[in-house]
Amino acid sequence: MPSPTLPRFDLKGWDSKDIADPYPVYRRYRETAPVHHRPAGTDRPGTFYVFSYDACVQVLTSRLFGRSARVASGDASAMSVPVPAECRALRTIVENWLVFLDPPRHTELRSLLTTEFSPSVVAGLRPRITRIAAELLELLGRRQQADLVEDFAAPFPILVISELLGVPREHQAWLRANAVALQEASTSRSGGVAGGYAQAEAAAEEFARYFRREMERRRGEDRGDLLTLLVRARDAGAPLSVDGIVGTCVHLLTAGHETTTNFLAKAVLSLRAHPPVLEALCARPELTPAAVEELMRYDSPVQAVTRWAYQDTRLGEHEVPRGSRVVAMLGSANRDPARFPHPDVLDVHRPADRHLGFGLGVHYCLGATLARAEAEIGLRTLLDGVPGLSRGGQQVDYADDMVFHGPTRLVLSLA
Template sequence: MPSATLPRFDLKGWGREDIAHPYPVYRRYLEAAPVHRGASEAGRPDTYYVFSYDEVVRVLSDRGFGRDARVASGDPGAASVPIPAEYRALRTIVENWLVFLDPPRHTELRSLLGKEFSPSMVAGLRPRIAQIAHGLLERLGRHGEADLVEGFAAPFPILVICELLGVPPEHQAWLRAEAVALQEASSTRSRNGTGGYARAEAAAREFDRYFREEVRRRRGDDRADLLTLLVRARDGGAPLSVDGIVGTCVHLLTAGHETTTNLLAKAVLTLRAHPRVLDGLRGAPESLPGAVEELLRYDPPVQAVTRWAYRDSRLGGQDVPRGSRVIALLGSANRDPGRFPRPDELDIHRPADRNLGFGLGIHYCLGATLARAEAEIGLKALLDGLPALGSGGQQVEYADDMVFHGPKRLVLSMPGRP
């Protein structure tokens, strides 16, 4: 239960300062109790928010918590994903996202995708990822001021994912716009009014049309891109529908680009606030892998993930009935002083310890190895190519989203840029 001084926790309705820096809010709840029950809503299951590292690990790794609301409720007619029924295209796409699947479908699809995101495959992509980063950097800040999100952090992962999927890079601006529109359905984007679902539905229809045509074009093709491999696997008898292929492509575009965009943009903000660390990384680029890991812990790009209670449980001193929604706060867990000494300090030489920036368990981020490589390569390109990255003014505007968390604008004034 909440203490007398703490209101019921919610991920909606946050002020802009708290969105930009949520960790003091998390700490107040964590110090009061590791788990808090949110405000009850008529006709909806109770929601429990999990703040401590140990309890978040349990939620993410215990098969008693899963992704399908139908299993949790025992009602096969219930919605499997939190999308209203009238938004049919959006619901169909999201239902086929890997992150919303339980075994055996999750196991089958992850097995198909896994080798394309393996460390060896990502290592082979690193030269091309570096080329993409340097190409974007050449066009950034021609007038001494640049929006790092629009000009670098957002298009960078989209272009990489286009490369993986075999989608022409000239489509990246359109793909980015549609992916952002799809995210308007996020339940924590509370300032968008009722139009968010409509915009996301329109984007879902566009994605469905686009990728169905791409699937048609690739039948019998010998290309080696990921989309063609999925089509070939389906035609060879793999348990994968066209809806599943479309949903997977959209999932890779939205979750993949949003995560890396936020990781890069927030890494730059953090390093600007820690100029000695920034200067040290310029002189010791071999420290970048450790720095990325600490930046991921310090301010993760995904702050919260949802599970459903598949059975009655006891969690952090709370009775959690079957059917409850359970939200694991990765951002809070990564700042839990019970796991990480001096958690509010940035220490790129911190001893390796498992942070939860990319989750845990069977839903551990499929693209984590790729995202780490993009962050390392992207940060090195920025540090090498922008000598004034740590100086000058900045204008920051965060997206109103406490799940995919990061700036939607990061305008930097960089002295000395031509």
């Protein structure tokens, strides 16, 4: 039973103050009920929320937990992904996202993509990533006031992944608008999900038409991009469907966009709140890689991930029946003092330890190497190119989303 001192936990319905700083909330649950069971209601399944580091690692790495509610329940008619059946285009795309696949399909697709996100490939991309960041900075530097999300943090990863996929740069604004619309269907958002599904369905239809057309253009033509690789692999007999390629492209586009955008915006907010750390980073560029890891731990862009229990098992003091929904609270795990001494301190000199900002296990972020490169280059570009980053006022609006967590708006005075 839930602790009498704690309300039933939910990822929806947070007030703006707690959205901006969820860590005191996490601490109360982690200290009192590190595995918190919320029984099923009329509008939600029974859910186990996991707040401690060790229990989150168990959920992320054990084969007793997976991504499919259908497999977990043993009911072939159960929803395979959290998308209504009437949203056909959206459902088709999401069903082919790597993050919703289990082995062997997950293994096959991940193996095909891994080479394109290897350290050596990403190292070769660094000059292009640096050039993109510099071009955005130049536009930023012409303004007395700027929205760091809209003007830098959001377009930056979109432009990077567009180059990787081989999408023309002039489509960047369109890609960004559709990626945002697709995210409106997220079940973790409190407001307007019904209307959000309509927006997301329209965006999914546009994405499907666009990438199908781009696939046709690559038949018999090697453009040296990731989309060409996927098309050629399918033509050579790889277990990829047209829908699978479309879903993979959209997943890479949206997942990489959302997380890097949130990381950069929240990194700036964290550093502005800790002037000595910001000053040290400005003076010592060699600290940037360690700072990225610490900032990723300190305020993760993805705060929670969902799994389903494939067998009866145990988490902490709880018996978890097969078919149960289990949510690993990554943001809480990354502030667990049992793993990270003084976890609420932002310490760029912290000894390297495995945070869960990129997940763990078979679903460890495929693009982690690319994300680190974007984070290091993007953050360094801002630190070196915006002399007044630590000064002036700020206006911050957070998305009403406790999974993909970050500001939708971060206006800074740059005079």
